[in-house]
Amino acid sequence: MRVKLFAEYQTKTNALSLFLITLLFCFLGSHLRIPAELSLFWPVNAIVAAVIVRHPWLHRIRYYLACFAAMVVNDTVFSGWAWPAVTLNIANLLFIIISVSMLVKHYLRDSDRRQINNALRIFPACLLAAFACASWGALAQDVGFNASFATAWADWFSEQFSTGLMLLPFLLTRNWRSFSFGELLSPGKWVPLLSVGVSLVVGAMIGGAGSLTFPVPALIWCAIVLPIPVTSLAILLTGITEIVLVSHGVMNIQGNDNLLSLSHLTSARLGVATIAISPLIVAVSMDAVRQLNQRLALRANYDFLTQLLSRSGLYESLKDEPFSSQRSVGVILLDVDYFKTINDNFGHDAGDGVLEEIALRMKKVAGKQGRICRFGGEEFAIVLFDARPEQLYQLAEAVRQSIAKEKFWLQGNTVTVTVSSGLAQGTAGEERDWHSVINQLISAADKNLYLSKRNGRNQTSPSFRTLRLASDVA
Ligand SMILES: Nc1nc2c(ncn2[C@@H]2O[C@H](COP(=O)(O)OP(=O)(O)OP(=O)(O)O)[C@@H](O)[C@H]2O)c(=O)[nH]1
Structure with a gap:
């Protein structure tokens, strides 16, 4: 079971979790003290700041008071300080409030991208936070412990600046779960x-x-x-x-x-x-x-309009396909019929809508079997591996019918849109990669597409009886 330390509307749980985290790291920090009153590392400020930046709804006075209470309790109980516990910890609180205020707006909460959108913001945030923290802390130390202001300031500043700059990038730059x-x-x-x-x-x-x-x-x-x-x-x-x-x-x-x-x-x-x-x-x-x-x-x-593979995307995806000269591959090249007329009659936007709808129908019919690509303009290609000629023909026909059967809705009119297809199938033969095999098949399919157009459009050429393996390549 996962214990959730922070949730947006659970004020008491949030305050208690922050109090306990602050107390724990104050306790650890106190045990790293080398001189009487300053710690070798005081990581609590940077850690609490990172927690608040990661959960921006904690950026509230009540939660800062919970942290402050934990710091005072720690110093009163474990260091035996009374009044200095209050004055010194105002310095720590200043570091947290200033760094959070400078970073919280720039934290991306989208679950995939949980990180600070520009890690370089951490530098000015730490610089200013450490400056304010050191100025107050050195003053409080001067009064409470008779320390020299300059030495105390340099100690506070260098410690807070370096610890913040080392810890905050680690805590805020990326979600570890994605690593x-x-x-x-x-x-x-x-x-x-x-x-x-x-x-x-x-x-x-x-x-x-x-x-x-x-x-x-x-x-x-x-x-x-x-x-x-x-x-x-x-x-x-x-x-x-x-x-x-x-x-x-x-x-x-x-x-x-x-x-x-x-x-x-x-x-x-x-x-x-x-x-x-x-x-x-x-x-x-x-x-x-x-x-x-x-x-x-x-x-x-990817093609921006249809979300299908672009021509270069298709060639890129072929790099993942295991190559063997024995494997067969088929190409269906489709071209929308009289697309110029659609653009001319209904406008370019309506033409774009037709291309999107055609892409959806192609994905529905052929998405599981082949790689679909917008080859350019109103031309699409489907690449199918290890399929028999009749399967290639049947798929081309299924796509053609899915487009021709259901009318398209264009600016209040129902319009029939059709496509013509050309097929080509072959094996790699002498070729050494899919890229050149597909290139040859595409030009063979293009010739067959021309036949479909010449013979009246809205048809597939050749029929599978005349489409023989390897015969169309080269
Ligand atoms: N709306 C839109 N039109 C495009 C796009 N890409 C190409 N076109 C248009 O598609 C039309 C293609 O016309 P043609 O090549 O003459 O062919 P057709 O009118 O489809 O006729 P056939 O192919 O012979 O049936 C041109 O008018 C191009 O401007 C696009 O992304 N969106």
């Missing part, structure tokens, strides 16, 4: 991931300021060949690993001649945030290119 882990088994996919690990180890061994950037080429490689969720996960894990390595002194990134006195950790976090951006930009661009290619392929392979 298949089997994809990662091919070497072309896992080698880039392995090289991220290797470059991290080499960076830790060599040390120095440049070591943080060692994984960048490998991450960009991931961004080019892997889907966005995997790249975002690789970025997240790389960032976390580097911060942990720096904080434990394994990766020594800073000399003593620094101009600004930033702590190693603050510098590492800023470096990690910068590193996270480049592969993300590549990943988003690659994804856009992939989507565009898919859309272009779809547009090129």
